[in-house]
Amino acid sequence: MKLKIAAFLAAWLSITSTFVNAQSISGKVTDSSQKPLDGASVYLMQDSALVKTALADAVGAFSFVQLKPGKYYLNISMMGFASYKSGLLKPDTTLLALMQPTGKQLKEVVITSQKQFVEQKIDRTVVNVDALISNAGSTAMDVLEKSPGVLVDQSGAISLKGKNGVKIFIDDKPTYLSGADLDNYLRSLSSATIDQIELMSNPPAKYDAAGNGGVINIRLKRNKAKGFNGGINLSYSQGYYGRTNNGLNFTYRDNKLNLFGNFSYNTANGFSDLDINRHFFTDAGAPDYDFLQNSFIRRTSKSYNSKIGFDYYVSEKSTIGFIVNGLISPSDVNTINKSRFLNTNGNLDSTIVALNAQHRNFKNGTANVNYRHQYDKKGRELTLDFDYLRYQTNMAQSFDNTGYLPNGNISTQDLLTGNLPSNINIWSAKTDYTHPLNSGFKLETGLKSSYTKTDNIADYFVTQGGVTAPDYDKTNHFIYKEQISAGYLNVNKDWKRISLQLGLRFENTASDGHQLGNIQKPDSTFKRNYNGLFPTAYIQYKLDSTGSHSINFNYGRRIDRPYYEDLNPFLSPLDKFTYYTGNPFLKPSYTDDWELSHTWKNITTTLNYSQTKDDVNETIEIVNGIYYSRPGNLGKSINKGISIDASFDPAKWLNFHFSGRVVNIHTISQFYTGTLDTKGTYYFIRPVFQFKLPKDWTTQIDGGYQSKVTNAQFIASARGKINAAVTKKFSPSLSMSIVGNDLFYTFNNGGQINNLANVKANYLNRGDSRTVVLSLNYRFGKTIADLRKHNADGAESEKNRVKN
Missing domain, CATH: 2.60.40.10 (Immunoglobulins)
Incomplete structure (x- = not known):
């Protein structure tokens, strides 16, 4: 095949x-x-x-x-x-x-233009990061939380338009990360290095078909002016704890060479105050006992992120490029966990105090070699990309558990220690070819092949009574290999009123998992090989000659392969009664997504409907009082919604941007407690007000509110926040911003967990979300005029340069 x-x-x-x-x-x-x-x-x-x-x-x-x-x-x-x-x-x-300038100029006039915060295109929504001043001094994750249609839950999982399974790309390249690794990476990436964020609920066939929730592509800054240019951003954030976020980007471009780079350094310092309460009942429904748990989690980390590369213009038509990227992020998590057991009468039965420590060192290195050849000035071109990515994690854990009787005497004491090294190696090669035809059609086609190998080891030891022995129940070694081969064809054309884009992508996946045993557990293996066809279609009809009034329709089919982390069967303890574990038996899930939207000037209204088979979601199971959180396949999930995104300029000094949506989620699946059938509707609104004041002062007030969300086993409580920001532009090169986030400290995560056997459970997580950020931004450099222009396609050609 x-x-x-x-x-x-x-x-x-x-x-x-x-x-x-x-x-x-x-x-x-x-x-x-x-x-x-x-x-x-x-x-x-x-x-x-x-x-x-x-x-x-x-x-x-x-x-x-x-x-x-x-x-x-x-x-x-x-x-x-x-x-x-x-x-x-x-x-x-x-x-x-x-x-020619208008009017007489008595002194120098500096002309500036402000980009819209959000731009709508036929196949994506584009967010211009610098247009929202409260993004100053923040991270990539903070910027995503303020983007229309994006939600980030308490565990760092990202959803787009109410759908999970979103894949994160950096400059058109997948990160291959999930869970805590992705969360840490995005929080290490300074917003000062980000140019745009592209939100694609139905990505074109050129992108990997993975991600039922779509693709979010983060485009980093690369100055397009010739000469030496760049920017420095310094920021300090103060909440309950202080943290910093600093970034530098530069570009040097002359006739033959374009050298560019991004560097960032930040420190994270925060906490989570997490309550999980479990109320147990007998088979007859009578109250049995209560398990009340509080975890105060202190997190500190440092991140050093660098990227440097160059494009060398071999000739007027050919360019070769090389890029390397590196991230080092050591972190520490220290948790004081107090668990209280109450008997049927509500009296204290026993208490367990766990002092947990985790030191983690995460490293990521990537290298890319790329080639681009433009056959002519009409847009016919060929690109080649070769990538190597390596992710390395070394983690040491310790769980010191002490049990107490109601009178305060010690009843039990044990120590669990773990060493968890993990390595992910990824090799990828792809080629894309673009060919405009004289009929006005443009053809795009390409091939891609990627190979991934993950190697995860978990060695656990238990110390009781001064004797240390291996814990074979948690000790494990898991190796996973995956190869994906793909090809696609995409065609588009613009008429006076109609724009059309059709695509088809084919992907073959071959995977091999091997769970090595120990003296108490046997080996186990699995192999899977499956094919998939993924069509995409976009139609835009302009209702007027200016294109400001249009109707858009798009359709796409997606696949969501299990994350590497989710396939890992390891048990990761929070304490003796709470474990997170993977699921090597996960199947890929498939989603069909339809969207119909109407755009009038700066107002876009969208209707969407999607249906997912074997949706991968977090599932909670309590067995013999032990709480297990693991990913599982849910039979069918249906997502229906309506959203609006609008921008207005009521006055020269005022801009108002509003985004909101109403979403209904219906999930049907067979569960360990029987049939899981949940449905619920929630709404979300995010208003942004920007006030342009005299003498280059700008202020901003923004916020968001999300109502109660029902999704599978979980009902998330309503939450919201209000932010404020002010910026002063001292010159075209120098500006300063002060941002206040979550001013009233209302952005807390809470909710309840349903479909548990004879158990009712709820949770509340409070973090260090109320902060004040001071940010200084300086742009430097000098443009060199009258150099050879290598990109005859102008701005669009610059945007789609050699991939990086």
Whole structure:
């Protein structure tokens, strides 16, 4: 099957390369002194009708491709400049537009333009991180929490439009992380290094089909101006504890070389005050006993994150690049756990105090070699990417448990220690080919193959009465291997009113799991091999000639393969009565997703419906009083919702952005207590007010509120928060921000757990969410003018440069 797919795609590449290329109009926008006008709006017109729009990039360049033969003209506008209108232009024309400032200038005027916080595209929602000033001094996880449609729960799990199973990409590359590893990584990434966040509930066929909840792609900053440019961000955050978040990014670009890098250093210092209460009943339903547990968890960590790379322009058409990325993040978690057992009458029966310590050292290193060849200026190009990723974790744990009688005397005492090294190695190779046709269609096709090997060891020892022995019930060694081979074909075309994009992706997955035994447990293995076809479709119909009023429809099929961590069968204790464990028998889940949206100016309303088979979700089981949390396959999950995203400018000094949604979740599955059939509707709102004040002061008030959420076994309580921020721009290069998060300390996680055998359980988790952040941002550098321009496709070409 793999050979057939490869042969088909190779033949397709050969056939499509023979087509005649589409034509283009490109150019550059400058002022009268030939300084580039970054952000100028360029409108391509034909017979008084708008054909396409573009924004000039950092060097003033723009480009329109896939044009039919005919005569066109350009209208160009920029704040502070008189409108520019060209004469009639034929395709394959290059234009230099000189724009004149309006009015008399008695002194220098600095012209700035503010990007919208959210932009809607045919296949994704784009969040411009710097447009929200409360993002200053924060982390990637903080920015995600403020993005429309995104929710982050108390365990760090990310959902998009009410759907779990979201995959996180960095610059179009999957992170391959989940759970605590992903949470730690995103909290180590400074918001100062992030340019945009792309939210794709139905990603195009070019992206991996993994992720029932869609894909979130984080694009890091890369200055597009030639010369040496960059920025420094320093921030200090004070909650109950203090922490820092600092970042540096730079770009040096000349005729042949583009060197870029991101560096960040931050310290995390916080706590969780977690209550879990379990009320046990007899088979007849009478109260039996209560188990009341409080865990005060102190977390501290440091993160050193660096990325450096270069693009070398071999010729006008060919570029080769190399990128390395490294992360070192040592952390410590110290927990004081107090568990009280109450008898039927509510009197204290016994108490267990656990002093738990965990030291964890997480390292990540990646290397990428890429090649890009542009066959012409029309958009026909070939890219190649080779990646190697390594994740290494060394963790040492200790659980010192002491039991007390009601009178305070010690009844039991034991010590559990563990050593848990883990290694993940990933190799990946892919190629993508783009070919515009003279009919206006654009074809994209590609191949990808990845191989992953994970090696996890858990060695546990119990010390009782001064004697230490291996704990073979928890000691384990798990090796998992997975190979995914994929190919895709994507085609799109823009007409005057209709835009169409269709895609089909094929993926083959072969996996092999081996759980090594010990003297008390036998070996066990499993192998799986399965194929999947994943279609995608996007249709946009413009109801007016400007494109500001449109209807969009999209459909996609996705797969959610179990996370490596979820397949690991290890028992990870919180205390003697609470364990987290993986599930090597997890199956992949599949989701079909439909969306219908309407956009009018800056208001987008969306209806969505999705159905998931074998949805992977957290399940809770209590056996003999022991609490086990593990991932499991739930039979069927149906998600229905409506959302709105809107932006208004009621006055020159005021911008109002609003996002909200109403979602219904229905889950049906066979569970250990019988049939699990839950449904519930929740709503979420997030308003943002920005006030532009005199002398370059800007203030912001934002917040969010989520009502009660019912999802499978869990009912999460309502929660909300209010934030405030103020920023002062001292110059085009220097600004300072002060941000207050969760001002009234209302963003706490709580809820209840249902479908437990003869048990009722609830939880409440309070963290260090009320903080004040002081952030300083400085941009430096000097643009070099009149250098060779290697990217004839203007801003769009820069955006889709060699992958990094």
